[in-house]
Amino acid sequence: MKKLRVGILGLGRCGAFIKSLYLNDAVFVATCETNEELNYGLKELYGDDFGFYTDFEEFLKHPGGMDVVIIGNFFHEHAYYAIRCLEEGIHVISECLSNATMAEGVALVRAAEKSKAMYILGENYQYGTSCLEMARVYKEGSLGKVLFAEGEYNHPWLGSLEASRNKKTSAYRSFETHWRNYLPRTYYVQHSLSPLMYITGSTPRTVTAFAANNCDATTGDLMIGPNVKDRAAIILCKNDDGSVFRLTGCASFGASDHVYRICGDIGQIENIRGMEHKILLRYENGWAPKGMESVQMYEPQIDPVEAELIEKAGGGHDGADYRLIVEAFKAIREGKQHTLDVYFATTMSSVAIQSHRSLLAGGVPMEIPDFRKEEDRIKYENDHDTPFYGSDGSKPTMPCSSY
Numbered sequence: 001m002k003k004l005r006v007g008i009l010g011l012g013r014c015g016a017f018i019k020s021l022y023l024n025d026a027v028f029v030a031t032c033e034t035n036e037e038l039n040y041g042l043k044e045l046y047g048d049d050f051g052f053y054t055d056f057e058e059f060l061k062h063p064g065g066m067d068v069v070i071i072g073n074f075f076h077e078h079a080y081y082a083i084r085c086l087e088e089g090i091h092v093i094s095e096c097l098s099n100a101t102m103a104e105g106v107a108l109v110r111a112a113e114k115s116k117a118m119y120i121l122g123e124n125y126q127y128g129t130s131c132l133e134m135a136r137v138y139k140e141g142s143l144g145k146v147l148f149a150e151g152e153y154n155h156p157w158l159g160s161l162e163a164s165r166n167k168k169t170s171a172y173r174s175f176e177t178h179w180r181n182y183l184p185r186t187y188y189v190q191h192s193l194s195p196l197m198y199i200t201g202s203t204p205r206t207v208t209a210f211a212a213n214n215c216d217a218t219t220g221d222l223m224i225g226p227n228v229k230d231r232a233a234i235i236l237c238k239n240d241d242g243s244v245f246r247l248t249g250c251a252s253f254g255a256s257d258h259v260y261r262i263c264g265d266i267g268q269i270e271n272i273r274g275m276e277h278k279i280l281l282r283y284e285n286g287w288a289p290k291g292m293e294s295v296q297m298y299e300p301q302i303d304p305v306e307a308e309l310i311e312k313a314g315g316g317h318d319g320a321d322y323r324l325i326v327e328a329f330k331a332i333r334e335g336k337q338h339t340l341d342v343y344f345a346t347t348m349s350s351v352a353i354q355s356h357r358s359l360l361a362g363g364v365p366m367e368i369p370d371f372r373k374e375e376d377r378i379k380y381e382n383d384h385d386t387p388f389y390g391s392d393g394s395k396p397t398m399p400c401s402s403y
């Protein structure tokens with residue numbers, strides 16, 4: 001099998017994928033990273049031909065070329081680079097979100113449709129072992145058709161409680177205008193929403209949202225960034241198939257978890273708060289498939305061969321980081337459209353953006369456009385509103401907080 005030549009834009013989070021590349025017949029050939037302090041020992045690790053670039057256009061010209069670029073620069077600046085790769089015929093695996101404005105979403109869809117290369121969203125949470133088990137049970141059909149589902153990504157700030165409450169910056173938000181200091185709670189929706197869309201196949205069409213907060217508006221909330229102030233966004237999505245999702249966006253309340261629950265008309269499945277690896281599967285009394293109890297609690301087991309590979313890859317996010325690379329490379333090699341394609345990705349981004357607008361307007365319902373349709377693209381192609389500072393010095397055009 002031909003080895004895929006892979007480049008990485010932004011060596012923060014995406015460094016976590018490097019071991020998985022080598023376990024999946026790929027080589028890491030170049031990186032583009034503006035922080036030159038990270039250019040340390042890379043040629044010793046990845047060979048004399050390895051390229052370190054601070055300029056993206058130079059990176060694209062790396063001798064020998066690249067088949068795939070993994071995009072992991074600042075959260076709100078992925079779309080421009082993804083589009084440039086697609087224009088050059090290079091496959092893209094982009095960290096989430098795919099786009100931070102509605103206009104970027106339209107441009108990204110148009111670029112992906114024009115390109116011979118594939119766009120894949122680099123979201124990982126649906127590949128966690130519990131989520132894959134929920135997907136298996138749901139797809140096998142015994143729960144019936146989804147009516148309601150919940151996704152909760154609750155990630156209180158890292159470090160001691162005292163330090164979290166008293167620091168305006170940290171390694172994760174190292175300068176004042178860093179995206180994490182202006183991240184509306186609805187914008188980090190991917191980890192609560194993607195698993196639900198992946199498991200059920202439902203697509204959000206309308207959203208409404210409220211913020212949860214309890215800080216002093218003048219001092220802000222240092223734990224999540226002094227400007228953001230909202231601790232969570234509670235989002236409701238009405239979907240194309242009649243079902244409803246309830247999501248937290250990025251929440252920060254005591255006792256972290258990543259939990260999901262899928263309710264069909266016959267039964268429901270969830271992973272359990274505080275015991276995320278455990279599954280609770282329940283059917284209406286007497287409606288369980290033949291030979292099964294109506295209530296079961298169990299921990300899904302991983303195939304031992306896969307478990308060894310996940311360990312070798314570093315284990316990130318319960319094996320989800322490794323599986324993300326496996327699934328993406330499979331789609332690229334076979335030329336088969338990936339589930340997390342550009343429409344899946346931009347729908348998720350629209351939920352992030354439109355839910356924030358709903359929250360700012362006191363919970364008013366907002367539509368989620370379908371960027372397969374030209375009329376929806378035209379409606380949003382000039383919508384550049386953003387709550388973030390740009391690396392080019394541009395300023396936010398909407399507030400990041402409900403305060």
Ligand SMILES: NC(=O)c1ccc[n+]([C@@H]2O[C@H](COP(=O)([O-])OP(=O)(O)OC[C@H]3O[C@@H](n4cnc5c(N)ncnc54)[C@H](O)[C@@H]3O)[C@@H](O)[C@H]2O)c1
Nearest residue numbers: 010011012013032033034035072073074075095096097124
């Ligand atoms: N899926 C997950 O589990 C997960 C976990 C963490 C982060 N992420 C995502 O990964 C992305 C990156 O996260 P992070 O924590 O590393 O962010 P970060 O802001 O800490 O780091 C971004 C890195 O990109 C570099 N960079 C920024 N702009 C660049 C440019 N134009 N050219 C070259 N390099 C550039 C920065 O120097 C920095 O090293 C974000 O979108 C984040 O949401 C995903």
